[in-house]
Amino acid sequence: MNAPAPGVPQRRRGTNLPKMGDFNQAVILDSIRRSEEGLSRVELAALAGLAAQTVSNICRRLLDSGLIVEAGKDGSGPGKPRTILRLNPKGMYAVGVHIDPALTSYALLDAVGTVLFSVDEATELGIDPAQAVANMGTRILSVIEQSGVPFGRIAGVGVATPGPVDAASGTVVSPPHMPGWTRVPLRDILAETTGLTVVVEKDVTASAVAELWAWSGHAAANFVFVYIGTGIGAGLVLNDEVVRGSSGNVGEIGHIITDPDGPLCDCGRRGCVKVTCMPETVVGLAREAGVLPAHPVGEPAPALADELAAVARAAAEGEPSAVEILDNSARRMAGAVSVLTNLLDVDCVVFGGPFWPALAPVYLSKVPALVAALSVTTCVHSVEIAGTRLTSGEEAFGAACLVLEKSFNASAEQLLLDAKA
CATH class of the missing domain: 3.30.420.40 (ATPase, nucleotide binding domain)
Structure with missing residues (x-):
């Protein structure tokens, strides 16, 4: 595999094995996201340990889909100027929802983690929990409409909720200070109401994701x-x-x-x-x-x-x-x-x-x-x-980052799933 380019920090390496396209794409996206100045294809190949042709193919797909953009030339090094690649902020968006016994917070982020729209509302504890969650779904659609973001660019909805949770089924089990919220199928209700992919995690996990996102450099x-x-x-x-x-x-x-x-x-x-x-x-x-x-x-x-x-x-x-x-x-x-x-x-x-x-x-x-x-x-x-490092409201931000994490972060679990495909 290629050696890392001088001055470029080591990150997760990809693999040239067949059926690993999704993992390798995540490696490339994550590397570009972490670089404030952007990276060239040569730097990406060295950083990810991938063949130059593999990187070129992945970058072409990402450019065609609008997830990354070419951001000028870098002629500071030897040889011909290199084309710098950066994330396209308008390439994808994510909605985050943080449920607290007192307030439910909503945030809409672009692909680089900028909050474009946010709102807080009182959590509806006095009605049937399933109806309260369905109302959240309606509010999510309202947030997207108010933001002016194209619906087709919304990658999904992340939900941060008090634990414990059944992450496999997207169910909140029995959160404290929320009477009646016993085994409420958050993921299924919100997915049906919004038509979007929904990820459900504990609020502490979402906050850790948010902090990790803030540490991306x-x-x-x-x-x-x-x-x-x-x-x-x-x-x-x-x-x-x-x-x-x-x-x-x-x-x-x-x-x-x-x-x-x-x-x-x-x-x-x-x-x-x-x-x-x-x-x-x-x-x-x-x-x-x-x-x-x-x-x-x-x-x-x-x-x-x-x-x-x-x-x-x-x-x-x-x-x-x-x-x-x-x-x-x-x-x-x-x-x-x-x-x-x-x-x-x-x-x-x-x-x-x-x-x-x-x-x-x-x-x-x-x-x-x-x-x-x-x-x-x-x-x-x-x-x-x-x-x-984040200001008040990081819980909804972190919830939205749950969606971006699944798109950008190359995990060992994802590699295993791709290998079984």
């Missing part, structure tokens, strides 16, 4: 994405690929013990993440301590996000009880995170999710040192602790 990544929403979960990326587990439910970390003397959990043990680190736990402790006013009986409860933000403001202003509550929360979270970093030997932990902004100042000041002290690999490498 980097070399192979190994990180845990800690999602702080109504619940807390973890997405996992190893060697630049999202790990999903045997049923698509990797990252259920709610029963990692962070405080053996902590509150009793419904699992029968004490001090689990579920009862020590959840945003509602922080808010409840703040109310007990008088940081937040008591909630009058019979009146609608304030939004959890607003109350958590109020606790964060009080801590920033030096209110002792608020400071203590958030410091304890950071300490407990660091204990849970260290279990993950020691087990998985990752380079980085990324925090995100809808409730992350309120916790970010305290967590980013406290968690790195705590994790370093608890890490068994400190003498070998450090573990970076970071906040998400």
Whole structure:
């Protein structure tokens, strides 16, 4: 196979074996996507380890389909100028839907991950779940129409939902805080309503995909994405690929013990993440301590996000009880995170999710040192602790990236499927 071109980072290599066209095409697309300046056919051949003719044939198909474009000549190197290839932003589009007990978010992305249209709406929990999902399908069609994007260029719909999920059937099983949503066939209902291909994943997995997409200019990544929403979960990326587990439910970390003397959990043990680190736990402790006013009986409860933000403001202003509550929360979270970093030997932990902004100042000041002290690999490498690179709304963005991931990313699973074709 050809050697990599100078200055071009190594990526997944393709294969010249028969019946591997889809895998090789994904290798080429992924390589072009990762390059900010674009790549020539010669560079692609070296990068992917493919024969020049194979690369030329694939690029011709991609050009004919409108997925890539020729973006001028590069004459900086020896020999004749090379034609640079880049993704065509208008070559394909994807819709993302993030379902939360409070809000359902929609986003429409182009092929390079630019958000062209987004909207948030209250989640319909007071009606039959199947009807609520059908209404989401109607809203998806409305989003596409409002965006002005040609329907034929929509590659599909990605749905991020609270777990657990049955990824094989595209079914949400029994998400917390969503009564009645038991084994709701999200994928089938949305596919029938929209006429589009639908991908269903846990919200933490979608967030990990979104973060990986944001890291696209980097070399192979190994990180845990800690999602702080109504619940807390973890997405996992190893060697630049999202790990999903045997049923698509990797990252259920709610029963990692962070405080053996902590509150009793419904699992029968004490001090689990579920009862020590959840945003509602922080808010409840703040109310007990008088940081937040008591909630009058019979009146609608304030939004959890607003109350958590109020606790964060009080801590920033030096209110002792608020400071203590958030410091304890950071300490407990660091204990849970260290279990993950020691087990998985990752380079980085990324925090995100809808409730992350309120916790970010305290967590980013406290968690790195705590994790370093608890890490068994400190003498070998450090573990970076970071906040998400994405702004609020990354969950819907990540849901749409689930569709782009299937189009651009060359996975071992895809290679095996192509081999069996």
